[in-house]
Structures are given as structure tokens and as C-alpha cells.
Amino acid sequence: MSESKTPPSGGWGALKATLASIQPANAARAVIALANANQPGGFDCPGCAWPDKPDTRINFCENGAKAINHELDRRLADAAFFARHTVSEMLGWDDYTLEQQGRLSEPMRYDAASDKYLPISWDAAFALVGEHLRAIKPDEAHFYTSGRTGNETAFLYQLFVRLFGSNHFPDCSNMCHEPSGRALNASIGVGKGTVTLDDFEHASAIFLFGQNPATNHPRMLGTLREAAKRGCQIVVINPLREAGLLRFQDPQQPLEMLTNDATNIASHYFQPRLGGDLAIAKALIKAVLEAGAHDEAFIEAHTEGFTALAEDVLATGWDALAEASGLAREQLDALCALYLASDASIFTWGMGITQHRHAVATIQMLVNALLVKGNLGKPGAGACPVRGHSNVQGDRTMGINERPSTAFLERLGKVAGFTPPIAHGRNVVETIAAMEDGRGKVFIALGGNFAAATPDTPRTWAGLRRQSLTVHITTKLNRSHLLPGRDALILPCLGRTEVDETGGMAQQITVEDSMSMVHLTRGVKPPASPHLLSEPAIVAGIAKATLANSPVDFDGLVADYDRIRDLIAQVVPGFQDFNARVRAPGGFYLGNSARERRWTTAAGKAQFKVHALQPDVIAEMQALTPHKLLALATVRSHDQYNTTIYALNDRYRGIRNERRVLFANAADIAAQGLAPDQRVDIVSVWTDGERRVEDFRLQPHDIPRGCLAAYFPETNPLVPLDYHDVEAMTPASKAIPVYLVGG
Structure with a gap:
């Protein structure tokens, strides 16, 4: 389906889904509860941790409504x-x-x-x-x-x-988000994001790494919509092409709803291979250094370790970066040009970054890319790990x-x-x-x-x-x-x-x-x-x-x-x-030392961290099996929050009434001698042997060659206990080496 014909996220679909989540006998209680969600004197939504805007009359989203109605269950x-x-x-x-x-x-x-x-x-x-x-x-x-x-x-x-x-x-x-805390603490002295909602109003560019707000924290789309409306570049880096990141129809905007209009969210969309983000961050730094666009005054006053980082990055070839990222060289160049052109950038990320073997290293490389341009501690710029539960x-x-x-x-x-x-x-x-x-x-x-x-x-x-x-x-x-x-x-x-x-x-x-x-x-x-x-x-x-x-x-x-x-x-x-x-109305802000350019690291300065490009785990495991290995990412459906399943649908990916679905590139399906809608078993390969889940339907999807996606918890049995980030020990659920067995 072409993007122009793909229904936008939010809009009438979100309203219908919200209404469908309300039990008929519970309608009055649900309306009262929803009116008190994220409001002064009311309750904080039990869903995601995206901040509230105190001036918003209605301050809940579709998935927040599902979480609330789930709790209001009269059975x-x-x-x-x-x-x-x-x-x-x-x-x-x-x-x-x-x-x-x-x-x-x-x-x-x-x-x-x-x-x-x-x-x-x-x-x-x-x-x-x-x-x-x-x-x-x-x-x-x-x-x-x-x-x-x-x-x-x-x-x-x-x-x-x-x-x-x-x-x-x-x-x-x-x-x-354990890797986020570990990485940020070591790099900037505080394990939390450095931005507030106000920064989204001043950013020239917002780079979204490995996250899908429409499903996981839909209220973020309202913030991104406002940024897009004023001309901010919204740059998405995500292996899966997600409908919710393309266009958004705000249910709180009557004109958009009545005219069936929508706002384009992603100004640019890049689809790296699973785990290619460390190479992308390194490429951003290389482009800044080669262009002489680094912030020398900030680096001198506020950082330590720049020389070692610059030597490592400049010694890494562009071809190696492109290959490790999974992006074509011209795509990588275009992505770097967007960062070079932005005078204030926010980097946001989700579990598409944190659930990898080298998640801490990847996040520290993203922080390096922010530091090299002075994009910490100034309006419209900073690091934003988008957490899950409230x-x-x-x-x-x-x-x-x-x-x-x-x-x-x-x-x-x-x-x-x-x-x-x-x-x-x-x-x-x-x-x-x-x-x-x-x-x-x-x-x-x-x-x-x-x-x-x-x-x-x-x-x-x-x-x-x-x-x-x-x-x-x-x-x-x-x-x-x-x-x-x-x-x-x-x-x-x-x-x-x-x-x-x-x-x-x-x-x-x-x-x-x-x-x-x-x-x-x-x-x-x-x-x-x-x-x-x-x-x-x-x-x-x-x-x-x-x-x-x-x-x-x-x-x-x-x-x-x-x-x-x-x-x-x-x-x-x-x-x-x-x-x-x-x-006090709205509570209070805890503050953030790095936002104030106070670095509570041992050295008293922000730390540039050097990391080499990491070996491809799929290639490493290929030696253990004659079967063609692919990389599997576990993901949520739209009718799901963490392990809570609200319904068996995934509206934005076109799935109804099922969960044992395996999203794959159409060319990979054909190359394996398989066919769309065929039932397959998925087998993961690790140093201690194989693990297997059965009876998944193949669904063609816009995802890079060699990459797959399927819902958790159904695919959690495939994740070996000792397959995790090397420092934070977070399970590496976003790049599991697997092969397929046709039914």
C-alpha cells in the first residue's frame, strides 16, 4: 500500500478503538475516569511515562484509554x-x-x-x-x-x-532502559534524559532511533505533530517502516477530523539493519569532524576524551560504516547532512536501541554525537530516552x-x-x-x-x-x-x-x-x-x-x-x-545536572567514549548452523502494552485477530522458498544450542533484507538467557539469530 493511501495514526481509528475498549455496562464509570486522566486532582495514566501538558483539556491517548478501561473492568x-x-x-x-x-x-x-x-x-x-x-x-x-x-x-x-x-x-x-542509565551516567553523570517538553518546541531536528510512538507512547505524537507543523525536521531511524510514524491525525483537532486531514510526521525515514545504530552514530560524528562543524569551545570547556574519539572515528572508513549500518552510502550521507544542518538536535530512543548486545556502547556513541556539536545543555537539544511504564x-x-x-x-x-x-x-x-x-x-x-x-x-x-x-x-x-x-x-x-x-x-x-x-x-x-x-x-x-x-x-x-x-x-x-x-500545580521538576552543563562524572566533565564497530552476531552464529540465519526483533502489537494484551489486533500493521505473525521482507520469503501466509517455525541459534517456537504466519512487511519481527511474549522463548548487553545485561531481544522451518 502506498504511503498516501495508508490511514494515518490517531484519528477516527483511535476514537473507534477507544470506544471499543469500554465495556457497555461500564460506560459511565469509564467516561468519568477518562476525564480525570492526567488532570490536576485526578490520576496519572497507568500506561506510558510521556509527560503531561498542563494546559491540555483532554490528556489521554488511545492506548492510555485501553489501560484505564482494562483496570476499570467490572468482572x-x-x-x-x-x-x-x-x-x-x-x-x-x-x-x-x-x-x-x-x-x-x-x-x-x-x-x-x-x-x-x-x-x-x-x-x-x-x-x-x-x-x-x-x-x-x-x-x-x-x-x-x-x-x-x-x-x-x-x-x-x-x-x-x-x-x-x-x-x-x-x-x-x-x-x-538499563543501558540508558548505565551509558548516560558514565558519559554525562546522570542516568536520565536531559530534555523537557519545552525543548521540543525549539529543536531544529528531532532524531527518533528505534521507537514506535504510535503504539508505545501515543501522546508523543502530539508533541511531534506540533514540531512538524512549525517546520522541525523529524528524522526517523527504524528498521520497520511504521505507519504510525508517517502521518498523524490528532483526535483533539476538530478540523483535521472533519476534513480527514493529517500531519506528516517523519520528514525523513531511514531503515537500517537491526543493530546498525552504533555505526550510524559514528557516521554522524565523522561527518561533523570532516566538515569542521564540531563545537570547539564546548568541547574544550565541558568534555574529556575528544582526541581519542576523533582519532578512532576518522580512522573508520565510510564503506565500513555504511555496511555496518545497513544503509546505502547515499542514505548515510543524507542522514549526516540533516544533522550537520541542524543547530539544535534532540536524539530520542526506545527499546530498539536498548535491547541489543552493545546497547550501552550504542547509546554512548549517540551521546558522543550530541556532545561533538554541543547539543547538550542548550534549548532544543539533548538526550531523550523514552521510557515505558508511567x-x-x-x-x-x-x-x-x-x-x-x-x-x-x-x-x-x-x-x-x-x-x-x-x-x-x-x-x-x-x-x-x-x-x-x-x-x-x-x-x-x-x-x-x-x-x-x-x-x-x-x-x-x-x-x-x-x-x-x-x-x-x-x-x-x-x-x-x-x-x-x-x-x-x-x-x-x-x-x-x-x-x-x-x-x-x-x-x-x-x-x-x-x-x-x-x-x-x-x-x-x-x-x-x-x-x-x-x-x-x-x-x-x-x-x-x-x-x-x-x-x-x-x-x-x-x-x-x-x-x-x-x-x-x-x-x-x-x-x-x-x-x-x-x-504545586503540575508538581515539580527534579532538575538535571547535565542539562545545566554540570558534569557529575569523576572527572567533572562529560566523557567521550570510544567504541569500535561491533561484530555482526548473525555472522558469528552462522558458523554454528547450515541454515540461513536472519535477525529477529521482538515487538509489541498496537493492542498491547508490555505483556498486557488488550485485543488481538495490530491496526497499523494490518493484523486482525491473531498474534502468531512473522513480519519479513518479501524478497527474503521468496529466497527461502516460502510464501506469504505460509506457517513456519522459528528456531534461534546460540552457543548453547537451539530454541524453537511454532506455527507463525509469514506476513510481508517493509523491513530490510535479513531482518524479521514478531510479537513478544510469544517469541521470548527464543532469547537465550546469556544473550544480553555486555555491560547492562539487558536481554538482546532486538537482534536474535534465527532460521525458519516451513510447515
Whole structure:
């Protein structure tokens, strides 16, 4: 289909999809809830972390509406539901069906004899967790966290776990933007993006690397639309040609809707091979240096390591850069010309950059490209890692980190009156290995769907089943609940949209968005069940049942969340006067040292990092098999947020009512002797052997030769546990060596 005939993203399709996500019996509640989404006095959307514009009357997108309506579900997965279904039966259901069973309504304990979950009281559930934790060493428990958890819960959770004696915090960040934090900290001294929404109003060019906003954070399209309208160059670098990045029809613009008009988003679209971004960043630097366009004054005053970088880049040939990027030389030249012409550039990126073997190196090369032109710390320029869940960045700020800084631990210990553990804990990959080999005995998940989100699915499942206890604090049924340890609990909590009256008073929590704005969020709807507890109350209940003679008054903290915020203000930099500042309209900005050109690196300057072009993993693995290897990227569908499946469609890619789809270049399909719509198995190749998923339909797509894409979690079994970024250990899910077997 030609681009001119491709329906735009947003528009009537988004409105129809939003309406379709509302249960008819729930329409009135849904309208009230949506009107309070991302509004003062309302709740922060439980979807993505894109910042809010305080002057926007309607401030939710299609996928945000799906997330909200998903939480407002009036169906209940209650004791009667669990009495009808065994765990073994439900394990055979697909992920979409599991999510459709409704809200979890009361605490449940797994009974191995009947293979069913049975009701348990909250007090008995807390006592059971405490009994298991007291029976093991702190090193034998792992505490997972989802990015939808609020700041107060995250702080309380890490406080409890460190009082228990552990830094084992496998976190959803380990599977997405861990490389961003590692790379940025080393290069510029702060592990967060340096831009705010205001910078998008002043940028001459915005370069989007490895992300698909229309599906993953649709509100970003409104920001890009405004930039495009004023003539900003929107440069997309993405292997897949995504309809959502081409044209956007804003549902909040009546004229566009009535005239069926749309705004072109991408002014230029480049499709490198999977993993070709490091070479592209290096080419941008080479073009700047050869043109003499580097900012000598900025480099001299604010950076270190420029000479070594320049020597390495200038010694790298253009042909080598083109080959490694997957772009033709003339395409690479055109891309470089756009960067040279821009006097203020923003680089944004998503998991298409972070989920590679050399993700940290790639991000540091992107930062090098910004530094060489002085594109940090000035209006309209900077680094913008676009994070996923609405508080994944806040979780890290609150101390959910398996590698906490000494300074953080010292402040925490002084304020709370104990000596925190100092040994580094385990991340997600290390946790799976530890659970698998018996070093892990208790696994507690504060949200998320660990079994579906993680790599090497059979190994993850086996590890969960080996636990003496698994605990899941959650709102809806998912795959992880069906892989119980010898003992297992499901503890249902309040959702973001629901009124929290913990301690007999109306409570509020806070979240931090991708651009370091911290603001309050307050639920507006009655809880789905009278048996639900808030996340802070559940964490406090577990802590009290586990810790003897705790120096922390957990009851007092959860009686008034202001008290938790008072503790945060004493421990976490930037949160002084937390309770007062967060009550200002729109909350407050945490600040960013690199944005102010203050470099908190050891040397006191931004660091240029030298990285060679990396070997092609597909070529490396080709020696292990006679089959023709291709590179597979795992991606989301449009009706999906992380592992949550809202429906079985992917509107922008033309998919309806199915998920086992493999997107491939038409020439690759023919070269393999296969045909469109044919069913194939996908086999991944790694040093420890092969992995296989079955029965995927081949779908021709505009994607470079040698590259494939398919949805996760269906393809997560193909990702080897030790196939990850060499520094941050994030699974390399965006370039898996695979071959196809025709049915």
C-alpha cells in the first residue's frame, strides 16, 4: 500500500478503538475516569511515562484509554472463579484470555493437592510470607518490581527489603532502559534524559532511533505533530517502516477530523539493519569532524576524551560504516547532512536501541554525537530516552536498584536507623539463573508479569516452580500466577484509578515521568472489591510479619503517605520539601545536572567514549548452523502494552485477530522458498544450542533484507538467557539469530 493511501495514526481509528475498549455496562464509570486522566486532582495514566501538558483539556491517548478501561473492568476473578478452574487448565489459556477474566478481588493461596487457588485472609497471607522469609537467608530471596508502582510504594519496598538484608532487586528496568542509565551516567553523570517538553518546541531536528510512538507512547505524537507543523525536521531511524510514524491525525483537532486531514510526521525515514545504530552514530560524528562543524569551545570547556574519539572515528572508513549500518552510502550521507544542518538536535530512543548486545556502547556513541556539536545543555537539544511504564524512572530514583550507590545507602541507614547491605544484588538475568540452580527460594513480585516478560521462557518458568514461595501483588490474572512455587500467593491491590483510603484517610501517591517531572496522582473510582489493599499497605503488612524489632514504624507510614514522603525527602536528592513542592500545580521538576552543563562524572566533565564497530552476531552464529540465519526483533502489537494484551489486533500493521505473525521482507520469503501466509517455525541459534517456537504466519512487511519481527511474549522463548548487553545485561531481544522451518 502506498504511503498516501495508508490511514494515518490517531484519528477516527483511535476514537473507534477507544470506544471499543469500554465495556457497555461500564460506560459511565469509564467516561468519568477518562476525564480525570492526567488532570490536576485526578490520576496519572497507568500506561506510558510521556509527560503531561498542563494546559491540555483532554490528556489521554488511545492506548492510555485501553489501560484505564482494562483496570476499570467490572468482572471479578474471585474465589468462585478460581474454584471452577485448575492452575493446569488456565496455564493452557493464551495471555489475552487470562487478562479477560477480570479484576482479582481477594487474596488467594495455591493448594497443590487440588491444583487450585483457595481464599486466604490478609493476616494469614502476611504471616505466611514472613514465615518463609524468616526461614531463609536474605541472599535467597528476590524482590521484583514493575514500573507502574508509585514512588511511595517503591521507597517503602526497598526500605523493607534492605531492612531484611538484601539488594536483590530484579526490576523491569533491567529488561528495557538499563543501558540508558548505565551509558548516560558514565558519559554525562546522570542516568536520565536531559530534555523537557519545552525543548521540543525549539529543536531544529528531532532524531527518533528505534521507537514506535504510535503504539508505545501515543501522546508523543502530539508533541511531534506540533514540531512538524512549525517546520522541525523529524528524522526517523527504524528498521520497520511504521505507519504510525508517517502521518498523524490528532483526535483533539476538530478540523483535521472533519476534513480527514493529517500531519506528516517523519520528514525523513531511514531503515537500517537491526543493530546498525552504533555505526550510524559514528557516521554522524565523522561527518561533523570532516566538515569542521564540531563545537570547539564546548568541547574544550565541558568534555574529556575528544582526541581519542576523533582519532578512532576518522580512522573508520565510510564503506565500513555504511555496511555496518545497513544503509546505502547515499542514505548515510543524507542522514549526516540533516544533522550537520541542524543547530539544535534532540536524539530520542526506545527499546530498539536498548535491547541489543552493545546497547550501552550504542547509546554512548549517540551521546558522543550530541556532545561533538554541543547539543547538550542548550534549548532544543539533548538526550531523550523514552521510557515505558508511567513510573519506571521513579522506581529507580526511589532506590529500586540492585547496584545502589554508597551515598544512597548511607543516607537511608542514617534516616531509618539501620545498616543497609552493601553487596550488589542480582538483576533479572542473574535472578533467573539463581532461581533455576537453587540459590533463590522466595520470589516476590510487586506488579508485572515476570514469567511472560523475561527471556528464555522455559528456564524462567522452571525457576519460578522451584521456589518455596512465590508472591504476586497485582490487579489482574497473568501467566506468572500459573507457575506457582511449592507455596504461592496472589495478593490483589488497588489500581491507579481507584480511591485509596488506607489508614482511614484519602491518600495520594506520586510518580516521575520520563522528563523528571514529579506529580501527585489520586484515584477517583471506588475499588473493584472491598477486599483490596493498597500497595503500600501490602508492603507494610509483609514487612511487619517478617521483621523483628524493626526500627521503622510501618503502620505509621502507611497511615499517612505524607510521612513516607518526609522520609524520601531526607534520603533522595532533589526531594527536599517534597510534600509542599509536589502539591504545586503540575508538581515539580527534579532538575538535571547535565542539562545545566554540570558534569557529575569523576572527572567533572562529560566523557567521550570510544567504541569500535561491533561484530555482526548473525555472522558469528552462522558458523554454528547450515541454515540461513536472519535477525529477529521482538515487538509489541498496537493492542498491547508490555505483556498486557488488550485485543488481538495490530491496526497499523494490518493484523486482525491473531498474534502468531512473522513480519519479513518479501524478497527474503521468496529466497527461502516460502510464501506469504505460509506457517513456519522459528528456531534461534546460540552457543548453547537451539530454541524453537511454532506455527507463525509469514506476513510481508517493509523491513530490510535479513531482518524479521514478531510479537513478544510469544517469541521470548527464543532469547537465550546469556544473550544480553555486555555491560547492562539487558536481554538482546532486538537482534536474535534465527532460521525458519516451513510447515
